[in-house]
Amino acid sequence: MIQIGCIADDFTGASDWASFFAEKGISTILFNGIPEADIKTEDADVAVIALKTRTEPKEEAVKESVEALAWLREQGTKQYYIKYCSTFDCKKDGNIGPVIDAAMDYLGETATVVCPALPVNGRTVRNGCLYVNGVELQNSSMKDHPLTPMWDCRIKELMRQQSSGEVVVMPKEICEKPDVQEWMGEYQRKKKHIYFVPDFYEQEQGKRIVEIFEKFKLLTGGSGVSTFLAEKLEHQEMELIKGQETPAIIIAGSCSVATLGQIAEYLETGKKAYKMSPRKILEGTESVDTIWKVIGKWKEDDILLYSSEDASTVTENQKNENISMLIEQIQAQIAQQFVREGRTRVIVAGGETSGAVTKKLGYDRYYVGGSIAPGVPVLIPVQEPEMRLVLKSGNFGKKDFFIRALEYTRG
Structure with missing residues (x-):
């Protein structure tokens, strides 16, 4: 019950x-x-x-x-x-x-x-x-x-x-x-x-x-x-399967102040990152294929794929009603390709982006594991318990959140 x-x-x-x-x-x-x-x-x-x-x-x-x-x-x-x-x-x-x-x-x-x-x-x-x-x-x-x-x-x-x-x-x-x-x-x-x-x-x-x-x-x-x-509930603890250590992908679609700070902190580490261009996406010169040609070669590396911009740039981009949806679709397809390659760690920033990614991956239920930050747990798909997903609201987490998420989901 x-x-x-x-x-x-x-x-x-x-x-x-x-x-x-x-x-x-x-x-x-x-x-x-x-x-x-x-x-x-x-x-x-x-x-x-x-x-x-x-x-x-x-x-x-x-x-x-x-x-x-x-x-x-x-x-x-x-x-x-x-x-x-x-x-x-x-x-x-x-x-x-x-x-x-x-x-x-x-x-x-x-x-x-x-x-x-x-x-x-x-x-x-x-x-x-x-x-x-x-x-x-x-x-x-x-x-x-x-x-x-x-x-x-x-x-x-x-x-x-x-x-x-x-x-x-x-x-x-x-x-x-x-x-x-x-x-x-x-x-x-x-x-x-x-x-x-x-x-x-x-x-x-x-x-x-x-x-x-x-x-x-x-x-x-x-x-x-x-x-x-x-604290009021009587319960039995659920034992979760240990994850696998594979390179991770971080997908950031949120434009919140918190996520922008997390991106900046991650970039300072010198780790691999790819910034999507709304203008090129609208022009048709940037797509899943063109992005994958670059990041698909980084097989041994953790990767950040992001589209986040400051508020003024977001306002300008939103003059085209389709851009947010196009970006989310591309990010979701990249996440799917990433998992097909055998990688088992996916970290997503932004509610709408998280929804697009989880829908594309096709998981419908998850065990809930420990938290990286208040309100941000690790999720383990019931269908593939070796997978580790982290899906955070754009405003959650400190500046080092992405770095902590990489460490927390490793192994």
């Missing part, structure tokens, strides 16, 4: 959430998309389903999320979690509110928690407002996110636009009240959707949040409370 079943709005978010359970030694399996009816959970205590609902049309996002909930319920899941971005979604017609509402209706619940914070990565909530490294969301670097720009830090206002119920902000002093459950009960008796938003700006506050909400059938948020949820 699955103790906690999670539905995540993208693949890197799913692996992020799952990593905190794996770090505690809990058997955790990650599915790329809704599993077929006869797929088993490999006796895992925690199951995570990665969807692509972060950027899908609202109706599709709701439909897929409910279908994923139905699959989890068929497996006898005891508790459910809706995982979304730790910096939320500022669009008035965003998907987070509608998906939460649909999940509450499907499960017959009238109240849940909205807890997007991940303090260990600088994503915090104070008095109902989101911060990135101490800066209000709309003033942070996330305001220029190419897919989901972040221009409002007020969760209450964001949920008001996206959802049907009432947001209740829970400052630290409320969370610490001995009679907090009675305080919450006054709102729950209203018999409509209630979303509790607790303060979470210090790591240890997560323990109190779990104590308050652990009996709720449905929880929602980022991955900040995952480690505290994991």
